[in-house]
Amino acid sequence: MKLRGLYAITDSQLLAGKFLAYVEAALEGGVTLLQYRDKSSDEARRLREAEALRNLCERYKTQLIINDDAELAARLGVGVHLGQTDGPLAPVRALLGHKAIVGATCHASLALAEQAASEGATYVAFGRFFNSNTKPGAPSANLELLEQAHIKLHIPVCAIGGITLENAAPLVAHGVDLLAVVHGLFGADSSAEVTRRARAFNELLQIK
Numbered sequence: 325m326k327l328r329g330l331y332a333i334t335d336s337q338l339l340a341g342k343f344l345a346y347v348e349a350a351l352e353g354g355v356t357l358l359q360y361r362d363k364s365s366d367e368a369r370r371l372r373e374a375e376a377l378r379n380l381c382e383r384y385k386t387q388l389i390i391n392d393d394a395e396l397a398a399r400l401g402v403g404v405h406l407g408q409t410d411g412p413l414a415p416v417r418a419l420l421g422h423k424a425i426v427g428a429t430c431h432a433s434l435a436l437a438e439q440a441a442s443e444g445a446t447y448v449a450f451g452r453f454f455n456s457n458t459k460p461g462a463p464s465a466n467l468e469l470l471e472q473a474h475i476k477l478h479i480p481v482c483a484i485g486g487i488t489l490e491n492a493a494p495l496v497a498h499g500v501d502l503l504a505v506v507h508g509l510f511g512a513d514s515s516a517e518v519t520r521r522a523r524a525f526n527e528l529l530q531i532k
């Protein structure tokens with residue numbers, strides 16, 4: 325699957341009180357993948373918010389991905405992102421079907437990425453590349469890894485962790501297909517600034 329562009333990830337604390345407004349502002353600027361990332365156990369709210377995001381994504385022709393929760397993804401007919409402690413990938417691929425987007429966290433490991441690809445991952449995510457407000461304790465990754473991934477893997481490569489408009493260019497130069505961003509996109513003071521940032525990320529990736 326050819327996936328390239330901005331991968332916007334929601335954060336329930338950062339987006340409190342402006343959740344849909346800021347997400348729509350990002351979609352307005354151009355988002356290839358939108359991930360619903362909510363670490364709470366409030367099932368009813370999670371379903372409500374994920375359904376609202378699915379409706380928005382349909383309007384903007386953006387693909388919705390649910391973090392961690394394959395059952396919710398199956399219920400909504402959308403994709404999922406799985407980390408190394410979120411369970412095996414192959415049964416989730418079987419549950420969601422061959423067309424669904426299934427992403428996998430691979431930290432800084434090419435071996436994990438090759439395994440994920442062999443189990444049916446649509447894309448692999450490496451990180452974190454910079455200091456992250458959202459997940460400061462995530463293991464770190466470096467640019468050389470991206471070059472090797474670009475050569476060895478035949479699926480899209482995603483970078484995550486502390487990515488901003490100021491530091492993203494080297495990631496793109498090293499072959500990244502997807503820039504996954506929370507704070508560098510949604511940490512803006514206004515929805516107009518979210519849209520401006522989304523457009524600027526797309527320009528970096530040379531996406532119109």
Ligand SMILES: Cc1ncc(COP(=O)(O)OP(=O)(O)O)c(N)n1
Pocket residue numbers: 331359361391392405406407408409410427428429449450482484504
């Ligand atoms: C695109 C993308 N990459 C990595 C992650 C991190 O997944 P995981 O390691 O499972 O950590 P949590 O996000 O679940 O805290 C991600 N969500 N998205």
Ligand SMILES: Cc1nc(C(=O)O)sc1CCOP(=O)(O)O
Pocket residue numbers: 429431450451452453455456457458459462463484485486487504505506507508
């Ligand atoms: C959810 C997540 N996973 C990471 C990893 O390295 O696996 S870094 C991260 C947080 C990304 O948010 P921000 O753009 O604000 O740094």
Ligand SMILES: [Mg+2]
Pocket residue numbers: 391392405406407410
């Ligand atoms: Mg996870």
